[in-house]
Amino acid sequence: MKIGVVGFGYWGPNLVRNFQSAPSVEGVVCYDASDKRLAIAKQKFPGLEVAKTYEELLARKDVEAIAIATPVSTHYPLGMKALQAGKHLLLEKPMAESVEQCRQLIEVAEKNKLVLMVDHTFVYTGAVRKIKELVENGRLGEIMYFDSVRVNLGLFQHDTNVVWDLAPHDLSIMDYIIGLEPTGVSAIGSTHFSDKEDVAYISVRYANQLLAHFHVNWMSPVKVRKILIGGSKLMVVYDDMEPSEKIRVYDKGVDIKERESIYKVLVEYRTGDMWAPKIDLNEALSLMVKDFAEAIKSGRRPTTDGRSGMKVVKILEAAQASLRQNGAMISLVP
């Protein structure tokens, strides 16, 4: 199996490198609209094949799958062509510009029995998989809140705002860990240099009292990548800037001692040990690439499949609508 990688910009080189060293991948064929970038690609990756047009790439029989690392506005047209040409498809995040585009891509992929995957790389990190494990085996208890901060200086994007740029990472982590269907989204933002929001806050509600919140900011003097998860039994701080102890699990919480009524509750604080479980530090991207390759081989769904990609876009779309309505809560309940 060979993989076609489309787009050799910021992320493309990482895909090429990982596909080249994936066991079941025999070769990588790269396409980029810019000849200059294609030349750079060939120089940087000896053994890399290139295609002169997207059509040429799709026409190749030995290329079974296409990975698309181009601006989001092109995900749908390029992806749809790939699926229609019978290629398995990996899309960079976010999956597409709208839920409707996602829906159509999923439909065609299912009809043609093709793997459709979105590269939500963070879901494949050892840190996120460890949190998922703690949630799944019930150790965290019921999740009460999910609070995420992803801020730093730059990189300003011209074709998108900070919500579509940064939030997909944390929304995909949240979706993977929580696994429930959100009921509503609200977002507030502010613009300072163009008509695109450079700072924004997104709230996501679930049917129970679980509240998720996301702070994304392109103008912070300090780089923060931190998620706080409050479970009824344990609480987790996931700090991606920590070099090794990325996850800290706190045996802390509030226990209800006496509850006369909803108006009168006596709580007790519980504070025990903290521990930082050892986490797998393998490159997440190589695991994602492996999941894609194995899904193609075996026919099973990859972890971050089209449906999980669409769930992220659904929240982004609602957040965008809320931004335009000054923070109004947008219902996600059909």
Added chain:
Amino acid sequence: MKIGVVGFGYWGPNLVRNFQSAPSVEGVVCYDASDKRLAIAKQKFPGLEVAKTYEELLARKDVEAIAIATPVSTHYPLGMKALQAGKHLLLEKPMAESVEQCRQLIEVAEKNKLVLMVDHTFVYTGAVRKIKELVENGRLGEIMYFDSVRVNLGLFQHDTNVVWDLAPHDLSIMDYIIGLEPTGVSAIGSTHFSDKEDVAYISVRYANQLLAHFHVNWMSPVKVRKILIGGSKLMVVYDDMEPSEKIRVYDKGVDIKERESIYKVLVEYRTGDMWAPKIDLNEALSLMVKDFAEAIKSGRRPTTDGRSGMKVVKILEAAQASLRQNGAMISLVP
């Protein structure tokens, strides 16, 4: 001049201690509804006088001013009686339960030419005054955002939610530093143990694109007290958990290099030195107490006067309304 301190619970002892060592204060007279607490007060503070009833306290001629450190629901009735008895008045934060209560207190104080002050202690910290100085002398440039996080485990309050409990600190800091009139407030929260929100997010909008945001949480495994301020020239991180370098000023930002239109802007990142200015580490409470005493003496307004206290309550009241409307933006424009 003697000061009457009402309420010897969590904060009262701090007021007694600071008033006792204030230069212009001759003595402190304490009143608490609980005889047991009054007895503790006398034991802890030798030389402290006590009053058996609030009326007895107000009737004393030598008591010129009253400081009230009781639950917020009693601020208005107790405070109004003090003003009507001709006493200068210091109220703990938040000032009262509603803007209307604040308005009436201000009216009576002004009519009777009495000092009316709210104990927004943080405004008197060296850290906050240093930030104010940087803003006032223009070094920060135009403020683009103000982001505050105040989270920890407990203390759950029975008569109030996390917004009324924790946000007054940061709202008063914001009001002091920014000084403008907010135009709208929205708040989203969640309840897990009673009918009071234990986690909440508040957004405050201003006429320009300045956006302020507050994260308050009673259920965080880690204690965070951090404010991020993005100015067009400098950016500030104020971390109150740092023992000495509470403020870090970053010469970082985004400069517009070329602006063809609002849709096409070329920005350039600027990263220079960071510095932590030396800040006054005197106890803020003693400065607040001094400001109160001097305001009484000289007839000038204290920094955190009734009007600034009312501005905080105005935002709290709007946040409460927004919480009930699932985050709808509540306009503050008349």
Added chain:
Amino acid sequence: MKIGVVGFGYWGPNLVRNFQSAPSVEGVVCYDASDKRLAIAKQKFPGLEVAKTYEELLARKDVEAIAIATPVSTHYPLGMKALQAGKHLLLEKPMAESVEQCRQLIEVAEKNKLVLMVDHTFVYTGAVRKIKELVENGRLGEIMYFDSVRVNLGLFQHDTNVVWDLAPHDLSIMDYIIGLEPTGVSAIGSTHFSDKEDVAYISVRYANQLLAHFHVNWMSPVKVRKILIGGSKLMVVYDDMEPSEKIRVYDKGVDIKERESIYKVLVEYRTGDMWAPKIDLNEALSLMVKDFAEAIKSGRRPTTDGRSGMKVVKILEAAQASLRQNGAMISLVP
């Protein structure tokens, strides 16, 4: 039982406060050579008795024990008088100026069946007791090294150097945790403002390859209080500047995979979880005071008795000798 506290300077007030609230102590009688300080003591602690001379204090029948918080040069003469007057004795750290002084104090105390204790407060902290527990139950394995850093700006002492001022804390912690007899001491220092060392490094050797090392410095721009302990099974970082998670235990180490000879060893690294055990945050001083009172009552030895105090002085004395000999190793083996 009443306790006589001698010296109301930096540490004396802490002793008075803790003795006053100790259950088995009926009263505290204070003596200080300065009338002014005695007056401050009376004002600060209502109910405190005072003695006009040290002799008056020793003559009191109701005073069963004496606690001495004066400069180290006076520990021996004042302490000896107390023991000779039949009083139990608590000495501030370091116990005395020389091993010989310590020996004599121990001798008299044992002869008169009096409790002799040294206030090595850190030994009573929850953090140090937790480490001791991990060592005692074998979880750390064999200790390979003990590395301590205690540096900050000031307070310069006039009558002593940085070794005698700061190292007693860490030497007492080491002695408590390791419990073995050191075999040699070497120390190197430097003087910049007077003839007293303001920065110094002390090495302590044990019979096996266990090496302890202490960095003490009065001129550091940052305050560090950190101990690293390398066990063959677990490793510990004790950071006393951390507000809550003072101890971190690392499941990290080196395992010998193959050992052909001492010249050819194949090692393997082991890295597992880190955890921060919950530690008792009760004030260490109150536990020390309690240990003293209970030792008097029951006749048992307190944890930091005269012998443990003498072991610390033995190292200090050897370190001082080594400083004078430019770091020569001073043997402690008889």
Added chain:
Amino acid sequence: MKIGVVGFGYWGPNLVRNFQSAPSVEGVVCYDASDKRLAIAKQKFPGLEVAKTYEELLARKDVEAIAIATPVSTHYPLGMKALQAGKHLLLEKPMAESVEQCRQLIEVAEKNKLVLMVDHTFVYTGAVRKIKELVENGRLGEIMYFDSVRVNLGLFQHDTNVVWDLAPHDLSIMDYIIGLEPTGVSAIGSTHFSDKEDVAYISVRYANQLLAHFHVNWMSPVKVRKILIGGSKLMVVYDDMEPSEKIRVYDKGVDIKERESIYKVLVEYRTGDMWAPKIDLNEALSLMVKDFAEAIKSGRRPTTDGRSGMKVVKILEAAQASLRQNGAMISLVP
């Protein structure tokens, strides 16, 4: 000019990469005793030439300079051959196994008018150059102490101890910043797995009261790379683990207020702002490589020339002697 790189192990690939992108270098020819490693080198670096023997490499006319990245025991024989063949020479740190070897290499290089350089990469970091600048323009004042900690878990070396492995980095930084001739060295260490020290402490004395100290440890659960420099005017903390603010400069210190005699000094503490100057984050290795190339071209000395490499080996040699004599001070004064 082409460069011959000898040794394609841990560090060799970094040299190849940097030489390949250095402006004045036309090509890189690699030699490694292992054919397997040479094959890897060719695969990894397209365009790389290889030599089958060291003699073949030295015989090439187009190769003007040799960079040696092999175990330290081979530096002298390989390096001497290169110099004798008329090649400029870059040696990895430490320069050689003894001062005598260094002396001979310097002699031959000078006689043959060849550049002789040692790759003390840290000297080329923005952080170290910034500290040097602060020292040179007198802002730090007189340096009182230099304290370095470089500890982590592994990598155990079979042919050397932790002193020869880790200390060269910090010794070269110290030599570059301080620039004086040390007068004595003492070192204490401990062995736990083989006959090589895995933890050690090195003290370096200078003619005045300047004291330098180095803690190196292969068995620390946490990775620390920190240097503390106490100047009479400013103090510096250089933390290489910090992602961006690697240097913090503290306006802190001790001022002598009154000095009656060396026995009676009244000091005053000075605490002002802290600042983190922006530092150049360019890869140090590329600057080192550039310095080497320019030194060859222009005939000037590189910053880390043979003499500075020999000064580091002089201290290592003395430290080794001191280790064998249980910490005895080894004089460096002729």
